[in-house]
Amino acid sequence: MIDLITAGLDWPVVVALLLTSCAASFITAAFGIGGGGVMLAVLASLLPPLAIIPVHGVVQLGSNAGRSVLFLRYMRWELFWPFAIGSVIGVAVGGMTVVQLDPGWLQIAVGAFILWTVFGKTPGIFKRSGPVAGAFSSFLTMFIGGTGPFVAAYVKAQDLERHSHVATQAVLMTLQHGLKSLMFGFLGFAFSEWAGFIAALIVAGFVGTWLGKHMLARINEKRFKLALNAILTVLSLRLIWSGVRLVFGI
Structure with a gap:
């Protein structure tokens, strides 16, 4: 039974990842984004390389699904279907891509685009085009994993409460x-080898989401947008720096 939960990892590693999952979900529920990047960074330092992106994907699926349930009544469903159509196309193309794209340049490009959406004027087509945002971010997630900031930039462009x-970020990321x-x-x-461990991380993440929801209720709109x-x-700066290190071997 214990082996099903630990997936062969040492207990200190398991405990560290459970705490990280709780903290990461708290950050995302309270501030809209950030937890997925934290979780990916910690997983990347503690898991076997081939397991990082698949395990991160399922953990984030569970975390975002829990957040979706808690915030579902606030969801803006008119943004869902265009994004969903693009996402199906993006994942299919990413999964069928035989040539491995250079992850370094991808990270630099995504990081630079996110900075543009924060400090510049968001391109009108990006605000209006859910299929484009869904396709591009879903394609990227097959290679670099943590594309939550890109989706958050799209949701931010909608200027929502x-x-x-x-809620919208959570539902789109669940999809x-x-x-x-x-x-x-x-x-x-082989997800079955990691099933118990992933389930434990998802439960820890739900606890963090519940705590984060109560924090969100205490933050006003101005502070929320500043934090976001x-x-x-x-x-985005972390993405750019990681990309630079990969491209130039720093």
């Missing part, structure tokens, strides 16, 4: 991570 922002997980399963990743922009800036 803070509860609607968190995206669900499609990605299905594709990785189709491509042969600050987190997006930090995550």
Whole structure:
């Protein structure tokens, strides 16, 4: 039974990841974004390389699904279907891509675009085009995993009230991570070996989401948007720096 939960990892690693999952979900529920990047960074340092993106995808699927349930009444459904159509196309193309794209340049490009949406004028087509945002972000997530900031930039462009922002972000990311997980399963990743461990991380994440929801209720709109922009800036700079290190071997 214990082995089902630990997936062969040492207990200190398991405990660290459970705490990280709780903290990451708290951050995302309270501020709209950021937890997925934190979770990916910690997983990348503690899990085998081939397991990082698939495990992260399912954990984020569970985390976002829990957040979707808690915030569902605030969801802006008119944004869902255009994004969903694009996401199906993006994941399918990403899964069928034989040539491995350079993840370094992808990270630099995504990071630079997010900075543009934070400090510049958001392109009109990006605000209006859910299919484009869904396709591009879902394609990228098959290669670099953490595309939550890109989706958050799209949701931010809709200028939603803070509860609607968190709800819409959660539902769109649930869809995206669900499609990605299905594709990785189709491509042969052995999720069964990690099932108990993933389930424990999802439960820890739900606790963090519940705590974060109560924090969100205490934040006004101005502070929420300031926090969102600050987190997006930090995550985009991290993406750019990671990309630079990969491209130039720093």
